[in-house]
Structure formats: C-alpha cells, structure tokens
Amino acid sequence: xxxxxxxxxxxxxxxxxxxxxxxxxxxxxxxxxxxxxxxxxxxxxxxxxxxxxxxxxxxxxxxxxxxxxxxxxxxxxxxxxxxxxxxxxxxxxxxxxxxxxxxxxxxxxxxxxxxxxxxxxxxxxxxxxxxxxxxxxxxxxxxxxxxxxxxxxxxxxxxxxxxxxxxxxxxxxxxxxxxxxxxxxxxxxxxxxxxxxxxxxxxxxxxxxxxxxxxxxxxxxxxxxxxxxxxxxxxxxxxxxxxxxxxxxxxxxxxxxxxxxxxxxxxxxxxxxxxxxxxxxxxxxxxxxxxxxxxxxxx
Numbered sequence: 001x002x003x004x005x006x007x008x009x010x011x012x013x014x015x016x017x018x019x020x021x022x023x024x025x026x027x028x029x030x031x032x033x034x035x036x037x038x039x040x041x042x043x044x045x046x047x048x049x050x051x052x053x054x055x056x057x058x059x060x061x062x063x064x065x066x067x068x069x070x071x072x073x074x075x076x077x078x079x080x081x082x083x084x085x086x087x088x089x090x091x092x093x094x095x096x097x098x099x100x101x102x103x104x105x106x107x108x109x110x111x112x113x114x115x116x117x118x119x120x121x122x123x124x125x126x127x128x129x130x131x132x133x134x135x136x137x138x139x140x141x142x143x144x145x146x147x148x149x150x151x152x153x154x155x156x157x158x159x160x161x162x163x164x165x166x167x168x169x170x171x172x173x174x175x176x177x178x179x180x181x182x183x184x185x186x187x188x189x190x191x192x193x194x195x196x197x198x199x200x201x202x203x204x205x206x207x208x209x210x211x212x213x214x215x216x217x218x219x220x221x222x223x224x225x226x227x228x229x230x231x232x233x234x235x236x237x238x239x240x241x242x243x244x245x246x247x248x249x250x251x252x253x254x255x256x257x258x259x260x261x262x263x264x265x266x267x268x269x270x271x272x273x274x275x276x277x278x279x280x281x282x283x284x285x286x287x288x289x290x291x292x293x294x295x296x297x298x299x
Contacts (some may be wrong), residue, residue, distance in 0.1 A: 020143035025247020039149035045112035
C-alpha cells in the first residue's frame, strides 16, 4: 500500500498481467468467465462514515463472497496496525481471517477495495491457481480481481496530488486501467461512471488506449500501415530463409515453417493472449480456442 509515498506508474508488470489473463481462461474456462459479466455494484459495497465499522466490513465481505460464488465461505474481518493494506490467512476454510490496516478505520470508503483483493486470494486459493513467487502471485490476484469484476474498487482507491497519495494493490494505476479495459471490451461494460477518483479515471483511459493497441497488432487487419509494412518485410525474410524460424525483436508475432508445409505465423490473441498459430496465406479468419474470439487476419 502506497501511503503518502511515491506511486509507481507505467506498465512494469505487463507480461505477468497478460499471463494472468491467459491463466484465468485456462483454469476457469470461457463459460465460467462469462458468468462474471456483471461487476460488483457500487451500491453493494458502499461504506459511509456513519456505518458501524465491523458490521459494515462484514456486510461488504459478504457481498464480495457472493460475487465470487463462495456461499459457504465466511470472512472474519479485524483491524490492526500493519504495513500492508490487508492480509488473509489461507486455511482450509470455511472461515478465513482477514486483517485490515488500521488506516481503514478512518478511510472506510476504501474497505471494499482492500477486501476485493483478499477475497480474490481466497477464490484463487480454492481454485488452486497461483504463480510462483510472491510478486507474480500478487499480480495474478490483482489481475483476477479486476478481470472478474471486483478490482475496479482497487483502481478507484488510487488518489494522488501534490501533498499526498494512496494506492492499493500491486499493479500500477495504468495496469489496473489496462485490465479493466480488457474486461470492458469483452463484456461491453463502462466502469468509468463508477469512479470517485479523478486519477482513477485518467488511469483507466490510458489503460484503454493500451488495450486497444493489442487489437491493432499484425497480422490482424486492424493493424496500422507501419505495422503492416514491417510485417510484410518480416514475412519475406522468413520465406527466404526457410526452414529457419524467424522472430523479429520487439514484435509479438513469429514465423515457423512446417516440414514440407506452409509457413505459419503465431501471435497472441488480443483478448486472452493465448498464442494462435495459423498458415501464412493472406486474408482469413482465426478463432481463438481458449476465449472464442474471432479475429480478422491478413497473414
């Protein structure tokens, strides 16, 4: 938790974020992810200063457990002085003990954000889904929380001005905005009206621009002129140097020749980032087997 300290910006965890989205589709399946088409509603996790601290925290926890379809799980929420925003004991259940930073006693509107991260820990723990290493596993948790409809609260908790700052979670504000934008593009959801933080809205707009870039990478037909020209150059090089595989540094695509077959190009799906491999034969449609996205390509 960045508390009146420097807030990291940019996309330092982008590759891990993309790997986390792929892992969610692989573990949950397309059909299960579609059941999370509606985000946590702002009214369901609203918390005002007149609410009882402990009863209000338990109410918000129950709403988040309901969102993640964990009806048998129970969160026991307490508060103590600590460095991090929150902590959860990942035991066998069904009771899970969550400790929140004492800061939330007076910053109650952000309790939902802190609990969203911890409930996602419980959800992933029950799925048996994790990444090796604390850092990557926390990035996975933030990504899952955001992609499955609860993490917009984490982005909304980001506030920064000349005198103070606050950010929850391990992703940067722009990375939260990127994942939230990826979700919005899948479900047709517009979370921008929910933000109470102007900085959160700005981060979401920047994240959306980055997410749109994923949809404009060759060999997709939506790629720009410069990308298409570079792709054509790399394709000629790959054809001239068969059967040696060709990977252009900095490009998301790569070419691999089949034995006695056509040259093939592989590239990440702009929705789930699973690698797609198709023959090089001009305009075609490709369908991602993982997230079922139909892509217009010019290979």
